[in-house]
Amino acid sequence: MSFDIDVCRRMGPDAEVALRFASGAGLTALFGPSGAGKTSLLSMVAGLLRPDAGHIRVAGETVFDAAAGIDVPTARRFAGYVFQDARLFPHLRVRANLRYGMRRATEQTMTLDEMAAFLGIAPLLDRWPRSLSGGEAQRVAIGRALLSGPRFLLMDEPLAALDHARRGEVMGLIERVRDELGLPILYVSHDRGEVDRLAATVVEMR
Numbered sequence: 001m002s003f004d005i006d007v008c009r010r011m012g013p014d015a016e017v018a019l020r021f022a023s024g025a026g027l028t029a030l031f032g033p034s035g036a037g038k039t040s041l042l043s044m045v046a047g048l049l050r051p052d053a054g055h056i057r058v059a060g061e062t063v064f065d066a067a068a069g070i071d072v073p074t075a076r077r078f079a080g081y082v083f084q085d086a087r088l089f090p091h092l093r094v095r096a097n098l099r100y101g102m103r104r105a106t107e108q109t110m111t112l113d114e115m116a117a118f119l120g121i122a123p124l125l126d127r128w129p130r131s132l133s134g135g136e137a138q139r140v141a142i143g144r145a146l147l148s149g150p151r152f153l154l155m156d157e158p159l160a161a162l163d164h165a166r167r168g169e170v171m172g173l174i175e176r177v178r179d180e181l182g183l184p185i186l187y188v189s190h191d192r193g194e195v196d197r198l199a200a201t202v203v204e205m206r
Contacts, residue, residue, distance in 0.1 A: 003028050003152075003186055007044055007054035007064075017041060019205065020054075026200035027178045027185040031192065036205040038188040042154045045186060046081060047074035058152050059184050075104070080150030080183075084157040086137035088129040094140050095125040098147055105149030109181075112147065119143045119173060135166030139173060146177070152184040153177070159194060167194075174198060 006020040017037035021028075030038040043049035045056055047063065050071065056064040063072040088097050098112050116122040119139050129137060138158055145153060158174070159167045175198065178185060189195050195202050 002059065003045075003184060004055070004057040005041070005045070007041070007051040007056060009040070009044065009049065009051045009053075011037070011040065017044075019203070021201075021203045023184075023201040023203075025184075027174075027187050027198050028201040028203065029187045029189055029195035029199035030203050030205055031189055031195045032205035033190055038205055039156055041205075042081075042156055042186060042188060045077075046079045046154055047072065047077050061151075078104075078106075078149060078151040080145030080148050080153045082138075082141050082145050082153065082155045082158050084160050086129070086134075086141040088132075088137055088140060088144075090129050092129075093125070094121065094127050094129070094132070097129065097140060098125075098143050101144035101147040102149075105147060107149055108147070109149075110147070115143050115147055118176075133166065134162045135169050138162065138166075138170050142170075142173065142177065146181070150183065152186065155185060155187045157188050157190070159189070159191070171197065 002023045002025060004022045008016060008018040010016045017040045019041060030041060032038060040049060044051050051064060053066045055062060062070055063077050064070060116125060119142060121139050121143060124136055159170055162170060
């Protein structure tokens with residue numbers, strides 16, 4: 001299950017995002033400094049930003065092809081998106097945040113309780129987001145993305161806001177997701193050690 005991406009988009013008079021790569025199974029990392037276009041590329045894969053040219057295929061399915069006139073709507077791409085900040089709904093407890101993700105799913109591979117056990121967040125289900133540590137909040141965000149029934153995951157620097165200990169914990173969780181759930185993962189980072197540990201394919205962007 002892989003990514004096949006060949007896109008170009010003009011971002012302004014002096015900047016553009018242009019990238020071509022094909023990855024194998026597992027986690028594919030987009031590595032490079034801030035401003036290289038990594039998050040813009042994730043937005044194109046998610047359907048939030050439209051390329052000017054090229055194509056995007058995920059696990060063999062074409063979600064965008066400029067020449068063929070294919071542009072699958074964001075909701076029908078079934079991407080699970082995990083941001084740098086967890087972006088949990090502050091007015092909903094953890095359980096309700098997870099249930100919100102389930103509203104998008106057309107099928108489920110795990111129940112909410114099974115997902116909570118898999119992620120180690122069962123003790124957190126009745127807590128408010130404001131009471132969570134950064135690592136706990138990111139675990140919940142990953143759970144919400146997984147419960148949405150995604151065909152693939154997009155992760156935008158999910159460890160950047162965490163301290164060293166929490167980074168190690170969440171990185172171990174991402175490895176479990178990578179190895180046990182079999183979803184294609186497109187992962188953004190500017191940390192070389194992080195991508196070397198997690199990624200089967202590293203795409204360097206400058």
